[in-house]
Structures are given as structure tokens and as C-alpha cells.
Amino acid sequence: MKTVLPPSCPMESLLRVITGPWTIYILWVLSEQGPQRFGAIKRLVPGISTRVLTERLRMLEHSGVVWREQAMTIPPAVTYGLTERGAELRGVLDKLGAIARRWEAEGAFAKASPAAE
Amino acid sequence: MKTVLPPSCPMESLLRVITGPWTIYILWVLSEQGPQRFGAIKRLVPGISTRVLTERLRMLEHSGVVWREQAMTIPPAVTYGLTERGAELRGVLDKLGAIARRWEAEGAFAKASPAAE
DNA sequence: CGGCATCCTACGAGATACTG
DNA sequence: CAGTATCTCGTAGGATGCCG
Numbered sequence: 001m002k003t004v005l006p007p008s009c010p011m012e013s014l015l016r017v018i019t020g021p022w023t024i025y026i027l028w029v030l031s032e033q034g035p036q037r038f039g040a041i042k043r044l045v046p047g048i049s050t051r052v053l054t055e056r057l058r059m060l061e062h063s064g065v066v067w068r069e070q071a072m073t074i075p076p077a078v079t080y081g082l083t084e085r086g087a088e089l090r091g092v093l094d095k096l097g098a099i100a101r102r103w104e105a106e107g108a109f110a111k112a113s114p115a116a117e
Numbered sequence: 118m119k120t121v122l123p124p125s126c127p128m129e130s131l132l133r134v135i136t137g138p139w140t141i142y143i144l145w146v147l148s149e150q151g152p153q154r155f156g157a158i159k160r161l162v163p164g165i166s167t168r169v170l171t172e173r174l175r176m177l178e179h180s181g182v183v184w185r186e187q188a189m190t191i192p193p194a195v196t197y198g199l200t201e202r203g204a205e206l207r208g209v210l211d212k213l214g215a216i217a218r219r220w221e222a223e224g225a226f227a228k229a230s231p232a233a234e
Numbered sequence: 235c236g237g238c239a240t241c242c243t244a245c246g247a248g249a250t251a252c253t254g
Numbered sequence: 255c256a257g258t259a260t261c262t263c264g265t266a267g268g269a270t271g272c273c274g
């Protein structure tokens with residue numbers, strides 16, 4: 001997604017937060033599996049790169065959706081989890097998910113299969 | 118937004134639909150101002166290019182969120198409006214918007230003012 | 235008026251290697 | 255283990271010009 005819109009709408013900001021390609025998966029993992037360590041999240045969200053995972057977690061942390069707990073031990077152990085905001089978000093996302101499932105069943109996202117159809 | 122995730126989650130698809138930079142503004146316009154013609158939307162969403170507007174409208178139409186009515190007159194007149202799905206979506210988006218406003222008031226999206234803080 | 239086709243650019247993100 | 259730094263590349267998107 002580009003960065004085009006200056007001041008307008010708080011929804012823009014929110015959508016930006018939850019919209020990155022992997023974001024909802026991260027939230028889903030933290031929501032279903034509970035707080036996880038960095039490496040665990042990385043394993044639970046297969047295919048994501050450390051760079052992006054870090055970036056996403058930072059953004060989520062910055063907007064107060066996840067918390068971050070760093071143990072300053074020598075192999076560092078960092079744990080992430082959902083905050084209240086994260087939980088709040090989850091409620092709406094669940095609703096969105098319900099709609100998404102229904103629409104999908106209705107073929108709303110049929111990708112215009114080139115050959116078939 | 119990138120195209121990374123293959124089959125997983127219908128939410129991905131939905132988020133893809135509502136997530137493009139201008140999409141929610143388009144939906145907002147159609148929701149608040151009622152059905153509009155192409156040029157009107159373009160005027161009501163300042164800064165959007167025809168390319169992107171067309172693209173977004175196509176996507177929204179394809180997933181059944183907006184309808185499209187084309188009058189085959191000589192200066193063609195094309196009108197777009199929200200479908201039932203669009204209205205349905207609006208309900209959830211309103212909830213999301215409410216959250217967004219509250220979070221913003223709480224400073225969730227404070228862009229890390231480089232100097233301040 | 236509506237909307238393609240084209241060109242061009244810039245950011246987002248993958249991969250890899252390195253550090254505390 | 256948990257990141258950061260760097261490089262590259264793909265693609266979404268802005269601008270423009272043309273056509274029905």
C-alpha cells in the first residue's frame with residue numbers, strides 16, 4: 001500500500017495497522033495461541049521474514065495492539081502478546097471474518113479463473 | 118499491498134478489497150452521498166487518479182460491493198452505488214471507524230513526532 | 235464523459251549476512 | 255535468540271495522452 005493520504009481519516013491509520021500482508025496472521029496467532037516469543041511467531045507464520053515480522057510487531061506495538069516483554073538475558077527472550085486494544089480489535093476482525101467467509105461462499109472473491117468458469 | 122499469501126484466509130481477500138489506499142473513501146462517498154457518477158466520485162475523492170479509481174471500482178464491483186450502471190449514450194454516463202454487501206460492509210467499517218477515532222484520541226497513531234516526545 | 239494504454243517512479247518486502 | 259543492515263526486485267500507483 002502506498003502512502004498517499006495526509007491527514008484525513010483515523011480509519012486510514014487503523015487500516016494501515018491491520019492491513020499489512022501478514023498482520024492479521026500475527027494477530028491471529030497471538031490471539032489463538034496466546035503470547036509468543038519472536039521465533040515462535042516466525043514459525044507460526046510460515047514464510048514471513050524477520051525484517052517484516054519485526055516491522056509489523058513494531059507497528060502493532062507502537063499503536064498499542066501488542067505488548068512486548070524483553071528479558072535482558074544473554075540469549076535474549078522477547079515475548080509478544082495482545083493488549084486490550086488487540087482484543088478489542090479481534091472482536092471486529094471476527095465480524096469481518098464472518099462476512100468474509102460468507103462472501104467467499106457466495107463467490108465474491110472468485111478470482112475470475114481464466115480457463116474455468 | 119503485496120500479493121504474497123496464496124490460499125489461506127478469506128479475510129485476506131476481504132481486506133484486500135477494502136484496503137487499497139482510496140477504497141474506504143470511495144465507499145464513504147457512495148455511502149454518504151449516495152450513488153454517483155464516475156466524474157463525481159473523482160471530484161469527491163480529491164487526488165485519486167482515473168486509473169486507480171477505475172481499478173478500485175472494478176474490484177469493488179467484482180466482489181459485489183458496488184453496482185455499476187452504464188448508460189450507453191454518446192457522452193457515456195456511468196453511475197456507481199453501494200450494493201447490499203456494500204451496506205453490510207459499512208456496518209462493520211463504522212464499528213472500525215469508531216475504534217479508530219477513539220484510538221486516535223488516545224494517541225495510538227501518534228507518528229512518533231521525531232523532535233517531540 | 236468514462237476509462238484504457240503507456241511510461242515511470244517509489245516504496246514494500248524477500249533474501250541474506252552480520253551483531254549484541 | 256532477536257533483531258538490524260544492505261541489496262535487490264516486483265508491483266502498486268501517479269501522470270499523461272488517446273479513444274469510443
